[in-house]
Amino acid sequence: MRLERITGKKVEEYLTKSKSIMIPVGSIENHGKHMPLGTDTLIPNKIVELLEEKSDIMVAPTIPYGATNTIYGCTGTVTIGTDGLAMILTRVINSLYRYGFRRFLVLNGHGGNIKAIENVGIEVFKRGAMLADLNWWLMAGELNPDWKGGHGGAEETSGVMGVDPGLIDYDYINEPMNLIDDIAPNMKTTGWGSVEYKGATVVIPREYKNFSANGWYGTDAPHLASKEWGDKMLKRMADYLADFIEDFEKTELPEPEAPCGWQVW
Numbered sequence: 001m002r003l004e005r006i007t008g009k010k011v012e013e014y015l016t017k018s019k020s021i022m023i024p025v026g027s028i029e030n031h032g033k034h035m036p037l038g039t040d041t042l043i044p045n046k047i048v049e050l051l052e053e054k055s056d057i058m059v060a061p062t063i064p065y066g067a068t069n070t071i072y073g074c075t076g077t078v079t080i081g082t083d084g085l086a087m088i089l090t091r092v093i094n095s096l097y098r099y100g101f102r103r104f105l106v107l108n109g110h111g112g113n114i115k116a117i118e119n120v121g122i123e124v125f126k127r128g129a130m131l132a133d134l135n136w137w138l139m140a141g142e143l144n145p146d147w148k149g150g151h152g153g154a155e156e157t158s159g160v161m162g163v164d165p166g167l168i169d170y171d172y173i174n175e176p177m178n179l180i181d182d183i184a185p186n187m188k189t190t191g192w193g194s195v196e197y198k199g200a201t202v203v204i205p206r207e208y209k210n211f212s213a214n215g216w217y218g219t220d221a222p223h224l225a226s227k228e229w230g231d232k233m234l235k236r237m238a239d240y241l242a243d244f245i246e247d248f249e250k251t252e253l254p255e256p257e258a259p260c261g262w263q264v265w
């Protein structure tokens with residue numbers, strides 16, 4: 001059931017049976033030369049479509065932008081920052097809370113969003129409600145270790161193939177990861193801003209474009225992706241979410257803090 005497609009009256013009817021609402025959150029960002037910028041938004045949207053075949057949960061419109069400061073600077077990437085996402089999510093949830101929603105299921109497509117979502121979740125909990133942060137790509141890797149993947153690797157590439165194989169640029173699917181030791185020859189770039197120096201990791205925050213010649217990152221090379229993998233994985237996520245929603249509904253909501261304890265709402 002889509003919030004934007006029904007009347008307020010129908011929302012009132014829904015609230016007599018359930019206080020749950022799903023809010024998909026994505027990102028528009030570079031995922032390597034082979035992937036569409038909307039990867040982190042398209043995949044949660046597809047999972048929601050599959051979920052709707054087995055769940056009547058209310059779904060709010062997707063927030064398509066996220067916090068992606070590290071990938072900012074790679075052409076096409078848009079960031080609203082952790083503060084921007086926290087503000088938008090807070091205001092969306094605040095509005096929904098006013099009408100009686102108390103269980104907020106955030107279906108997240110992007111790692112950079114986690115901090116904002118969790119910060120908002122803590123505030124939600126203090127108000128006698130709950131937020132569940134559902135990070136699909138991490139959960140998929142737990143449900144099946146063969147699916148575990150990095151940024152723009154085979155896991156996400158398969159996910160996009162599950163949305164529409166025509167969105168992949170196959171001319172670049174065989175590109176190597178190609179991390180650059182941009183700080184110093186004896187400081188090996190190991191990942192998101194981190195370098196390895198004499199056996200220990202040091203984080204030197206900087207934009208991804210400084211140390212990645214391609215844009216994807218992980219041990220799961222994109223050329224290993226397949227539509228079959230994507231279809232199976234997205235369906236598994238939808239099945240999992242249908243179960244989770246059912247049991248999350250049965251949980252007790254926390255006691256709200258006294259009004260004077262409320263923050264920024």
Ligand SMILES: [Zn+2]
Nearest residue numbers: 039040152156
């Ligand atoms: Zn992604």
